[in-house]
Each structure stands twice: as C-alpha cells, then as structure tokens.
Amino acid sequence: MCHSHTDAALTLPAGAAKILQILQAAGHEAYVVGGCVRDALLGRTPGDWDITTSAAPQEVKALFRRTIDTGIQHGTITVRMMGESYEVTTYRVDGIYEDGRHPKEVTFTRSLSEDLRRRDFTINAMAYCPGEGLVDCFGGIQDLKDGILRAVGVPSERFAEDALRILRAVRFSAQLDFTIEPVTLAAIRDFAPSLTKISAERIRVELDKLLCSGHPEHFLTLYQTGITDIIFPEFNRMMEMPQNNPWHSYNVGIHTIEVMKAVPADRVLRWSALLHDTGKLETRSTDEKGTDHFYGHAKESAAFADRFLKKLRFDNHTIDQVVLLVRWHDSWFDGSARVTRRVMNRVGAENFMDLLAIARADAMAKSAYAKEQLLPKYDEVEKRYHEIKDAGECTSLKDLSISGRDLIAAGMKPGPEIGETLQYLLTLVLEDPALNTRETLLPRAEQFRRSRPQ
Numbered sequence: 001m002c003h004s005h006t007d008a009a010l011t012l013p014a015g016a017a018k019i020l021q022i023l024q025a026a027g028h029e030a031y032v033v034g035g036c037v038r039d040a041l042l043g044r045t046p047g048d049w050d051i052t053t054s055a056a057p058q059e060v061k062a063l064f065r066r067t068i069d070t071g072i073q074h075g076t077i078t079v080r081m082m083g084e085s086y087e088v089t090t091y092r093v094d095g096i097y098e099d100g101r102h103p104k105e106v107t108f109t110r111s112l113s114e115d116l117r118r119r120d121f122t123i124n125a126m127a128y129c130p131g132e133g134l135v136d137c138f139g140g141i142q143d144l145k146d147g148i149l150r151a152v153g154v155p156s157e158r159f160a161e162d163a164l165r166i167l168r169a170v171r172f173s174a175q176l177d178f179t180i181e182p183v184t185l186a187a188i189r190d191f192a193p194s195l196t197k198i199s200a201e202r203i204r205v206e207l208d209k210l211l212c213s214g215h216p217e218h219f220l221t222l223y224q225t226g227i228t229d230i231i232f233p234e235f236n237r238m239m240e241m242p243q244n245n246p247w248h249s250y251n252v253g254i255h256t257i258e259v260m261k262a263v264p265a266d267r268v269l270r271w272s273a274l275l276h277d278t279g280k281l282e283t284r285s286t287d288e289k290g291t292d293h294f295y296g297h298a299k300e301s302a303a304f305a306d307r308f309l310k311k312l313r314f315d316n317h318t319i320d321q322v323v324l325l326v327r328w329h330d331s332w333f334d335g336s337a338r339v340t341r342r343v344m345n346r347v348g349a350e351n352f353m354d355l356l357a358i359a360r361a362d363a364m365a366k367s368a369y370a371k372e373q374l375l376p377k378y379d380e381v382e383k384r385y386h387e388i389k390d391a392g393e394c395t396s397l398k399d400l401s402i403s404g405r406d407l408i409a410a411g412m413k414p415g416p417e418i419g420e421t422l423q424y425l426l427t428l429v430l431e432d433p434a435l436n437t438r439e440t441l442l443p444r445a446e447q448f449r450r451s452r453p454q
C-alpha cells in the first residue's frame with residue numbers, strides 16, 4: 001500500500017457515499033476512483049462517479065438490492081442507488097493486452113495500489129473515501145497542480161499494453177490544457193504507429209472529445225507526434241501546403257486549427273472546421289504572379305468530409321450536417337437581403353446561423369486584410385437574416401404562397417413540370433419577396449409554362 005494520503009474533503013453524491021458506506025460496513029474497502037476524483041479536485045462536475053472495491057463481484061451483488069451485471073467478467077457491477085447508477089468494480093490487475101486493445105484476462109486483487117497502478121495517467125489514478133481522504137500513489141495531485149499529463153509507470157510499457165492510451169493522452173491534454181510530460185510524449189511518438197490496431201469507433205470517440213474540448217489547438221500534438229500519419233495523413237499534407245495570397249497568413253493546417261479555436265465548442269461546428277479546407281489538397285493552382293488559388297475546393301472538401309466521417313462510423317445526421325456546412329462554407333455574400341435569402345435557401349434557414357459561425361471563424365483565421373473585408377460584412381448578413389425571419393419572407397418551396405396542388409387546380413398537368421415551375425417561382429420570390437402572393441405567382445406560372453418548348 002502506498003502511503004501518500006491527503007485529507008482533502010470531496011463532496012460525493014449521496015448515492016455514492018451510501019454505496020461506500022454499505023461496502024465498508026460489510027468489512028470491505030471502497031473508494032470513488034479515477035476521472036471523478038480528478039474532476040472533483042479540479043472543481044469540475046464529474047460525468048459519472050466510479051467506485052472501486054476490495055469486494056469480489058458476488059460479494060457486491062449480495063449487498064445491494066438492485067444490480068446489473070454490466071461487465072461482470074471484468075469485475076464491474078452497476079448498482080442503482082438513490083435514483084442514480086454507479087459502476088462498482090473489484091480491484092483488479094489487467095493481464096496482457098495481446099492485441100494492444102483488450103486485456104486478455106483480468107485478475108482480481110485485494111490491494112488498492114495494485115488497482116491504481118493499472119490505470120493510465122497519474123491524474124486518473126487517485127482514489128478517495130470520506131474516512132481516509134485521498135489516496136495518491138503516483139503523484140497525481142502534484143501533476144494536477146502543475147498541469148502535467150504523465151503515464152503511470154513506464155510510459156512505453158503502458159502504450160504497448162493499450163494503444164488507445166496514446167489518443168487518450170492527447171484528448172486529456174486538450175480537455176484540461178495540460179502539458180504532456182516529456183518521457184510520456186516521447187513514448188507517444190514511438191507507439192503512434194500501433195494505433196492501426198484501434199477500431200475506428202474508439203478513435204472517433206477520442207477525436208470527438210479532443211475537438212469538442214476547451215483547447216482544440218492540442219490537435220497539433222497529433223501532428224507533432226506522428227499520430228496524424230496513421231489516422232489522418234491528409235492533415236500532414238495540409239501542414240505542408242502554403243497559401244500564398246492576400247487572404248491568408250497561415251498554411252492550410254494551421255489555418256484549420258485556428259478555425260477550430262474560433263468556432264463554439266459544438267460537435268458539428270468543430271468537425272466542420274476541421275474538414276472545411278481538406279479539398280484544398282486537390283485544387284491548388286498558382287498563377288503567373290505566384291498567387292495561390294483553390295477554385296472549387298469547398299465541393300472537394302465536402303466529398304472528403306463525407307468519406308472521412310463515414311470511415312470513422314459517424315451517425316448519418318452528423319455527417320449530413322457537417323457535409324452541408326463544409327460544402328457551403330465559403331458562400332459569397334455582399335450584405336444584401338437578396339443574396340442572404342439565396343444562401344438561406346441553399347443551406348436551409350435552420351442551418352444558416354451555423355454557416356455564419358463557420359464563415360466568421362474562417363475569416364478570423366485569415367489575414368488582417370481578410371478580416372477587415374469579411375467580418376463587417378458578416379455582421380450585415382446577420383442583420384439581414386433576422387430581418388428576413390422577422391418579416392416571414394419566403395426562403396424555401398414550403399414558404400411559397402402557392403403549391404403544386406394550386407398549379408394542378410389551375411390546369412397544369414401533374415408531372416416534373418410542376419416542380420420546375422415551383423422552382424422558377426421560388427427564384428423570383430427570392431429576388432423580390434413582394435411577389436409571393438397567389439395573384440402574382442399564378443400568372444407567372446402560366447407565362448413560364450408557355451415559354452417552355454412543348
């Protein structure tokens with residue numbers, strides 16, 4: 001048993017305190033452990049409170065009325081207490097991770113310090129219980145104070161056991177804005193190639209947490225340690241792609257990170273920022289004056305985003321949202337209501353403010369010249385957007401004052417012409433909302449029909 005105890009007092013949820021009490025009263029050891037202790041010490045609200053105990057799984061089950069065998073082969077029982085669920089796991093030592101992913105077997109132990117030793121980082125390897133205080137065998141408190149992420153034990157051994165820890169390290173550094181300790185960092189670099197053993201889903205979960213964190217700029221660590229070589233090689237090429245034109249002052253990779261920093265910590269916005277310029281890899285041209293252009297890059301970026309997110313097994317809704325924002329991220333605006341309505345029509349009014357968030361962040365990550373040109377214009381566009389909404393102006397087919405049924409009632413044959421006619425009427429109304437009345441649109445529909453070759 002390590003002797004590093006501190007009598008800090010943490011406030012536990014009543015259910016967790018009760019479970020510790022019941023286990024201890026039956027003669028077992030029991031502590032809250034891991035991420036919740038870390039977060040509570042940092043003054044953050046823990047997502048869930050995990051409990052570690054010397055009691056064997058059957059002993060745990062015998063003590064509580066409502067339990068679920070969540071991962072009983074790994075010693076984990078879910079206990080329901082006071083309306084909440086808690087995972088109670090028996091002290092264990094993990095066996096060999098033969099495939100770098102799953103411990104082949106776990107061995108239960110009666111020693112807390114053995115259980116803490118198998119955990120990934122010092123700040124995640126602390127336990128607490130009200131009577132005894134904090135148990136910190138590996139200097140977790142000091143590392144929390146210093147803002148350092150450090151593997152427990154020999155870093156290279158820990159990453160060899162489980163390659164996912166490589167990504168967890170960078171993810172925690174981004175969530176907490178911590179510095180990765182040099183020996184741990186060197187081991188990350190050495191073991192980055194072993195990430196090929198980790199499934200796309202688990203990579204997605206970690207990348208998602210990194211992107212949605214308070215410090216997405218730690219994404220650069222993925223590049224610096226060779227992790228992007230394995231999971232996102234295109235990003236390496238973005239880091240090597242200059243943008244020699246008046247709009248930009250960074251290469252494509254650094255610009256991308258700056259855009260991620262500038263959008264709110266929303267999942268769709270952060271992934272859109274990450275992928276918005278990937279199409280620049282396929283579209284760069286340099287004119288005779290030496291200026292770089294990236295004509296049509298948004299369309300290429302959208303195609304890449306679609307493939308990339310599918311490979312990471314994202315849900316369809318997220319993919320659709322990101323692809324849409326990426327596709328139209330560089331929409332041109334002049335501050336007029338006409339152009340604003342057209343873009344609202346293209347992306348859907350409900351997505352327009354997200355598009356504007358990306359456009360603004362994109363501008364903020366460009367040159368001083370670009371910011372001066374673009375940001376005041378986006379302020380105008382936002383005003384137009386609210387005016388259009390407040391006036392209830394039409395920005396989509398469903399807002400037109402006539403429908404396909406009206407056209408058929410007026411004598412048009414059902415068929416593709418109906419849709420084409422409505423689309424034509426919509427372009428008129430996007431130009432001039434005053435035209436959106438039945439009296440105006442029905443004659444226009446008739447004119448359109450007659451102007452078409454029969």
Ligand code: ATP
Binds near residue numbers: 047121124162
């Ligand atoms: P989060 O805020 O993401 O939940 P967490 O630290 O609680 O962070 P979990 O994945 O919930 O992370 O795991 C709970 C605890 O289990 C960790 O704090 C750590 O002690 C241990 N742990 C989790 N995954 C690993 C791993 N791959 N290797 C070693 N220990 C791990």
Ligand code: MG
Binds near residue numbers: 035036047048
């Ligand atoms: Mg957790």
